[in-house]
Amino acid sequence: MIGRLQGQLVEKQAPEILVDVNGVGYEVLVPMTTLYQLPEVGGRVTLSIHFAVSENSQALYGFYDKKDRELFRTLIKVSGVGPKMALAILSGMETDELVSCVMGDKVSALVKVPGVGKKTAERLIIELRDKLKTWQVAHSPLADMEAASQPAVADNTSDIVSEAESALVSLGYKPVEASKMVANVLMANTVTRSEELIRLSLRSLSLA
Template identity: 50%
Template sequence: MIGRLRGTLLEKQPPWLVIDVGGVGYELEASMNTLLALPGIGETVQLYTHLSIRDDAHLLYGFIREAERALFRALIRVNGVGPKLALAILSGMEQEQFIRCVMDSDVKALTRLPGVGRKTAERLIVEMHDRFPHWAAAPDAGQAAAPPSTARGHDPLVDAEAALVTLGYKPAEAARMLSGHETGLSTEALIKAALTRKLAG
């Protein structure tokens, strides 16, 4: 089981990234919250990981905080929630915000997340409500967010739209979520702004 990786960040193409560890490039999928906290290309990064083994693939997921990985693992134990939907949930709202929605039985807020309909939202509330009273909601110490960087040679707007589609939004909806944002933002910042707008809407 691969539980943690420390190496050089080679590529960052949301929601994917590649880390070089001793000459081996590990490809991981990460939430937007993790991607926003990563340093620039070529710098050292450490991520907590979760390995998902399927018949057709071994998939590795990366998390900047151990608490985010713990929530991811709790989510995929919910009936009907797989790794892709769990990652979309973690990308769509902060951990503390998600816990608050569950504790307050806020179905409406949860259904704003891609792939989360009313029945899934209700299932999340029912199955996770009792887990959170003692949940460590505070961020891990020493994990300050680093400024996002833009991958060279990519159009941030195009990459942001592709990432939102990967998270489960329809292309037209992704385009609407990104419309009107100021130019010059990195891919990660555009995605975060679009998700924040969607959640607030």
């Protein structure tokens, strides 16, 4: 079983990346919270891996932080939640934010994730509440990144928009929803990277 990958980041097309490990390319699905922390293509990466096997497929899910993998594994044990939905949940909110939603019975925040209806959100809260009681909620480094980042002018906006919309659709949002999310963000911000546009789009939902 593959539990860890370390190598060169060859491709990055959210939510999938390609990591070269000694000449072997591994396709890995990552949540947006991990994607934000990855280096540019060509950089070195180390990921904690969950290897998912089903009747029809095999897939690698990668996480920058081990606690994100732990929470992913906890999520997929909930009835009705598969790897794809778990990936969407962890893409829509940071780990500590999800724990806060569960412990605070915030159904309205969870149903904003594509594929998560009210019943699924309620099931997540019921089944995860006891499992997450001892979870240590810490200040996320992403919050520091968010506070430090400043909007900048982009000279390749069309490419950034296309990449961001494609990533949101792959997470389960409808094309019209993805376009609207991106457009709303661009009305208030100018960004230089697709990862930043995706993050702001997803953040706008959680804050709505």
